[in-house]
Amino acid sequence: MRLGEGVEAAIHCAATLASVDGNSTMPGAALAEAFGLSPSYLLKHLNMLTAARILESVPGPAGGYRLARAAERITLLDIVLAIEGREPAFRCSEIRRNGPLRIDASAYVKRCGINAAMLKAERAYRAALAETRLSDIVANYAEEGDPRSFAASCAFVARHQRRQKSSSTKQA
Amino acid sequence: MRLGEGVEAAIHCAATLASVDGNSTMPGAALAEAFGLSPSYLLKHLNMLTAARILESVPGPAGGYRLARAAERITLLDIVLAIEGREPAFRCSEIRRNGPLRIDASAYVKRCGINAAMLKAERAYRAALAETRLSDIVANYAEEGDPRSFAASCAFVARHQRRQKSSSTKQA
Numbered sequence: 001m002r003l004g005e006g007v008e009a010a011i012h013c014a015a016t017l018a019s020v021d022g023n024s025t026m027p028g029a030a031l032a033e034a035f036g037l038s039p040s041y042l043l044k045h046l047n048m049l050t051a052a053r054i055l056e057s058v059p060g061p062a063g064g065y066r067l068a069r070a071a072e073r074i075t076l077l078d079i080v081l082a083i084e085g086r087e088p089a090f091r092c093s094e095i096r097r098n099g100p101l102r103i104d105a106s107a108y109v110k111r112c113g114i115n116a117a118m119l120k121a122e123r124a125y126r127a128a129l130a131e132t133r134l135s136d137i138v139a140n141y142a143e144e145g146d147p148r149s150f151a152a153s154c155a156f157v158a159r160h161q162r163r164q165k166s167s168s169t170k171q172a
Numbered sequence: 173m174r175l176g177e178g179v180e181a182a183i184h185c186a187a188t189l190a191s192v193d194g195n196s197t198m199p200g201a202a203l204a205e206a207f208g209l210s211p212s213y214l215l216k217h218l219n220m221l222t223a224a225r226i227l228e229s230v231p232g233p234a235g236g237y238r239l240a241r242a243a244e245r246i247t248l249l250d251i252v253l254a255i256e257g258r259e260p261a262f263r264c265s266e267i268r269r270n271g272p273l274r275i276d277a278s279a280y281v282k283r284c285g286i287n288a289a290m291l292k293a294e295r296a297y298r299a300a301l302a303e304t305r306l307s308d309i310v311a312n313y314a315e316e317g318d319p320r321s322f323a324a325s326c327a328f329v330a331r332h333q334r335r336q337k338s339s340s341t342k343q344a
Contacts, residue, residue: 002174003261005263008264089173090175092180095181096184099208100206110318117304118301121248124300132293136289149280156273
């Protein structure tokens with residue numbers, strides 16, 4: 001089982017965007033620079049986060065990305081599903097009815113017990129991911145991260161964020 | 173996130189082998205037939221289960237596969253790790269230190285909070301998989317599965333299992 005590498009980039013970018021002031025945005029190129037990623041590689045993942053309404057993409061000269069809602073309302077599960085898709089990790093292909101043991105369809109109305117057990121574990125995984133909010137990640141970084149590293153991140157955000165003319169603010 | 177298709181085949185085969193009598197074996201070809209799988213495709217996964225000491229491969233005319241220990245002592249986690257490997261689904265590539273924000277190595281001694289949160293969820297997933305024993309899967313199939321389907325499986329096992337001359341039995 002493996003999550004795509006995009007998940008790491010997506011969570012780091014969302015956590016970075018949680019630190020911009022008010023409704024400011026940050027360009028994708030700056031996010032890519034912060035983590036030493038290729039802008040075109042990152043763009044794909046930023047688009048996925050935007051499609052999932054975790055980020056907003058603002059066009060124009062002061063454009064860029066910002067969180068679409070408060071970091072308290074975004075969980076790691078939201079981000080993982082945006083990048084990896086909503087299908088469970090275990091995808092039952094019903095091999096129980098592939099061979100000569102197959103009987104009529106009425107025998108397979110009930111979900112296979114193996115699939116049920118695998119889905120139960122997936123629910124535990126998703127519940128654990130849903131317990132961690134983006135705001136928890138940011139608070140943990142501020143409290144437990146290396147203070148020099150945290151200060152460097154804050155300075156980077158301050159240097160690259162773009163203030164907006166409009167007075168609209170992030171939806172709380 | 174996606175588990176390989178081999179996991180489904182591996183669990184079904186192990187559950188089937190849990191039903192053979194005593195120390196009897198079942199040939200890989202019969203297991204492949206039972207689930208409509210190509211024997212060469214299945215062989216790879218049976219070899220992985222054998223390497224992980226979940227199955228034993230017995231050579232010779234009455235050879236085949238059998239469980240290496242009692243079904244009560246094999247969990248879904250054992251099988252998933254045998255097929256998918258032991259690495260966590262989220263593999264942190266430390267992008268936090270890839271860009272211009274990088275400071276000296278002393279800042280990264282502590283695990284990144286994002287990695288820590290992802291690993292916590294993985295522990296929840298693995299704990300849930302470890303809670304389900306192969307014997308639970310078999311008992312559930314006997315109790316809750318379609319009785320015609322269960323009877324067909326039992327008959328298939330009875331027809332294809334190979335009794336051993338030796339009096340050795342599965343390690344309890």
